[in-house]
Amino acid sequence: AQKVTQAQTEISVVEKEDVTLDCVYETRDTTYYLFWYKQPPSGELVFLIRRNSFDEQNEISGRYSWNFQKSTSSFNFTITASQVVDSAVYFCALSEVQNAGNMLTFGGGTRLMVKP
Amino acid sequence: DSGVTQTPKHLITATGQRVTLRCSPRSGDLSVYWYQQSLDQGLQFLIQYYNGEERAKGNILERFSAQQFPDLHSELNLSSLELGDSALYFCASSVGPAVGRSDTQYFGPGTRLTVL
Numbered sequence: 001a002q003k004v005t006q007a008q009t010e011i012s013v014v015e016k017e018d019v020t021l022d023c024v025y026e027t028r029d030t031t032y033y034l035f036w037y038k039q040p041p042s043g044e045l046v047f048l049i050r051r052n053s054f055d056e057q058n059e060i061s062g063r064y065s066w067n068f069q070k071s072t073s074s075f076n077f078t079i080t081a082s083q084v085v086d087s088a089v090y091f092c093a094l095s096e097v098q099n100a101g102n103m104l105t106f107g108g109g110t111r112l113m114v115k116p
Numbered sequence: 117d118s119g120v121t122q123t124p125k126h127l128i129t130a131t132g133q134r135v136t137l138r139c140s141p142r143s144g145d146l147s148v149y150w151y152q153q154s155l156d157q158g159l160q161f162l163i164q165y166y167n168g169e170e171r172a173k174g175n176i177l178e179r180f181s182a183q184q185f186p187d188l189h190s191e192l193n194l195s196s197l198e199l200g201d202s203a204l205y206f207c208a209s210s211v212g213p214a215v216g217r218s219d220t221q222y223f224g225p226g227t228r229l230t231v232l
Binding site: 031032033035037043044045046047050052091095096097101102103104105106108109 | 151223224
């Protein structure tokens with residue numbers, strides 16, 4: 001069965017610090033997709049990135065970067081020069097394409113607090 | 117704004133009652149997913165519909181049911197409500213699923229259900 005673990009339940013940083021959110025996943029499938037979502041205090045879930053299991057290239061989008069390492073089953077998310085607006089709960093999720101549907105299995109989330 | 121709409125935003129009801137949550141997917145999306153977010157269970161997949169047909173089922177209670185209508189909107193029906201059903205219910209939509217890939221799911225703002 002698939003599983004996603006976000007060991008850090010809560011992280012607190014001061015503005016402008018860099019922060020890395022860890023995500024470790026388990027799956028028996030060779031083809032799968034990984035996602036990150038952000039849940040700000042307002043409550044909605046905002047899509048950040050989608051990555052398939054065959055693409056191990058790291059990705060950078062502005063202050064956000066993602067490090068996918070198949071060898072360690074990890075898909076970590078780094079925010080550079082954090083800002084107060086980055087304060088939110090961040091979820092890592094996994095989807096296996098072998099399933100009839102493509103349901104997401106979510107990790108428990110990491111609450112990031114960025115203090116001014 | 118993800119383009120997925122959910123109504124109502126908040127719902128307060130009593131134990132034993134029945135409620136209906138409504139979701140309209142993004143334009144062009146054929147799949148609708150329902151997820152429950154609670155403090156003790158985290159974010160859990162409930163059920164998926166694709167073009168009117170049930171595609172995948174997760175940990176959905178027998179007291180809960182869903183359907184997707186010809187215009188692709190979906191409704192989640194929760195009956196014989198218990199205190200433990202209090203949660204944030206999300207609807208998400210995607211283009212697929214398609215064989216061999218997992219499309220990005222875009223989430224609505226959620227319906228916060230409080231059972232008193």
